[in-house]
Amino acid sequence: MKKLMNDSTKIVSQFLDGLVASHGNLIKRLEGTEVIVRKEMIPNKVGLISGGGSGHEPAHAGYVGTGMLDAAIAGEVFTSPGADQFLAAIQAADQGSGVLLIIKNYNGDVMNAEMAMEMAEAKGIETAMVVVNDDIAVDDVENRRGIAGTVLIHKVAGAKAEQLASLQEVKEVAERAISNVRSMSVALQACTLPSASKPSFSLSDTQMEVGIGIHGEQGMSREDVLTSYEIAELLVSHIEKEVDVTKPVYVLVNGMGSTPLLEQYVFANDTVSILKKNNVHVEKMLVGDYMTSLDMAGISLTLFAIDEELHSLLQSKATTIQWTEVSQ
Amino acid sequence: MKKLMNDSTKIVSQFLDGLVASHGNLIKRLEGTEVIVRKEMIPNKVGLISGGGSGHEPAHAGYVGTGMLDAAIAGEVFTSPGADQFLAAIQAADQGSGVLLIIKNYNGDVMNAEMAMEMAEAKGIETAMVVVNDDIAVDDVENRRGIAGTVLIHKVAGAKAEQLASLQEVKEVAERAISNVRSMSVALQACTLPSASKPSFSLSDTQMEVGIGIHGEQGMSREDVLTSYEIAELLVSHIEKEVDVTKPVYVLVNGMGSTPLLEQYVFANDTVSILKKNNVHVEKMLVGDYMTSLDMAGISLTLFAIDEELHSLLQSKATTIQWTEVSQ
Structure with missing residues (x-):
């Protein structure tokens, strides 16, 4: 590799x-x-x-x-x-x-x-x-x-x-x-460690791994690849059960390392559509590579149910390499 | 794909x-x-x-x-x-x-x-x-x-x-x-169009493509994969001939779409070492996915020889999705 x-x-x-x-x-x-x-x-x-x-x-x-x-x-x-x-x-x-x-x-x-x-x-x-x-x-x-x-x-x-x-x-x-933040991930392709010659597990051209971690470990199930919209439905349906979505939410769409922004924003668009259909108030979408897994192809979705103080803390100014004014 | x-x-x-x-x-x-x-x-x-x-x-x-x-x-x-x-x-x-x-x-x-x-x-x-x-x-x-x-x-x-x-x-x-900005790229893996089933060209596990464009077109030569430092030397040696490096330079290390930040910053470190060895004054390094080619793995290097006005314009505040205060 x-x-x-x-x-x-x-x-x-x-x-x-x-x-x-x-x-x-x-x-x-x-x-x-x-x-x-x-x-x-x-x-x-x-x-x-x-x-x-x-x-x-x-x-x-x-x-x-x-x-x-x-x-x-x-x-x-x-x-x-x-x-x-x-x-x-x-x-x-x-x-x-x-x-x-x-x-x-x-x-x-x-x-x-x-x-x-x-x-x-x-x-x-x-x-x-x-x-x-x-x-x-x-x-x-x-x-x-x-x-x-x-x-x-x-x-x-x-x-x-x-x-x-x-x-x-x-x-x-x-x-x-x-206690108010929950996530779940999908991989289309596993990552390869710098010291390894091949990926940590292999997925065929028609498979995806659901519930993947960020260390190349396998997920909860292997399934046929779905469309972006269907993957968004799958992840939202699981995460919604664990987050109080009667509150406004921050949504983090996170690329796993080798997922182009073109695809990440298609997924973001599907996610926001589904959440709106479910009457969830989306306060803000964050999209990009925030927490990757080397060169893994895939995405994680995070929902964060916020209150007034958490919202204000999220909006306050930060100046770091990745999280910037525009992220807020 | x-x-x-x-x-x-x-x-x-x-x-x-x-x-x-x-x-x-x-x-x-x-x-x-x-x-x-x-x-x-x-x-x-x-x-x-x-x-x-x-x-x-x-x-x-x-x-x-x-x-x-x-x-x-x-x-x-x-x-x-x-x-x-x-x-x-x-x-x-x-x-x-x-x-x-x-x-x-x-x-x-x-x-x-x-x-x-x-x-x-x-x-x-x-x-x-x-x-x-x-x-x-x-x-x-x-x-x-x-x-x-x-x-x-x-x-x-x-x-x-x-x-x-x-x-x-x-x-x-x-x-x-x-007239003061020059770039050159290397691909470790070609990109795949959304409508295609395979990459636009194929590279073996030991090959890289030098002088690649951003549209999946082939480059000027195919060579054995080099280390990050050697690739930086190769690109710097070509670009230095075409830019007035007696002036201070802005350096842009650009990921081609599926190149992890871990690797991009290793390459950035090599590039800055080589430029300093060559007595080039590096005013600023920019590192990240600025202009990609779908899911291509690889990197482009850009040197931009600046004068006082160009420097001041580069430093002035911008608020866009990708270029932010921290980029400056």
């Missing part, structure tokens, strides 16, 4: 260097680590960090900046960063008011983040954690994975922290957001 | 509807056309339009908005829009000070744009045209194609028009920019 790279063992580090070379006005790399840090810190603001395995770009380093994250940790591809990396990020993000970790629900990430929190507390840094589990494709609620909805948690928690709210207040708004 | 779509003959129209459903604050669709128009027009500002075949998203509709285009025409995939569509865009963009057309150098686009200009002049609208030909992979300078560098022309002309410069002044700055 051909990739634009030099060495699969250096791809993450070279990505981070490229990111800093391109956006040195916003971010810097913490020397000797895979941690990207916001350049202008705000004294007494709660620090916000996120991270996990790489392969989901622009997540998470693309969300470091004003109004979102203070630091992001980039593990090896699809591999949790070690506790030492989380600790370095916590220390860099701490501005005297504590640090909130926004972690996707994977065992390795949660375990390493918890270890780092203990080490940080021992150094006198107050920490707290929220765990995002928006992927409804996993039946067992305890094991639900964090996927694209995580980016919306970055946004609301980031905006709340920017208001100089306390660690407890930022954590509460993040938890309220997490 | 699987695509997220409903009907290949409706993909462009449904894309445009999805775009408007998502960004209705910025843009609207001109009824009965494939023309996207900026929502807030500025009286007496020179109108700026661009367009061509679809399949290059976010180009060109993604650049309609404050500080860039007033209207964009989306033809069928890889097919020039008709003169009537260009005319509708000219009429919508005209605010009393004339309209500049920014056209990529393809026969059909140039011919249809010229016909529309004649029709517009007959209706009393002053028009002018600039033709972008940044792709140095074509030996014959007359036939050089317009590719990703076109977006930089949108930006500088758009900023100049926003200053309420005259049609002649906007045209002159666009022409100066065009």
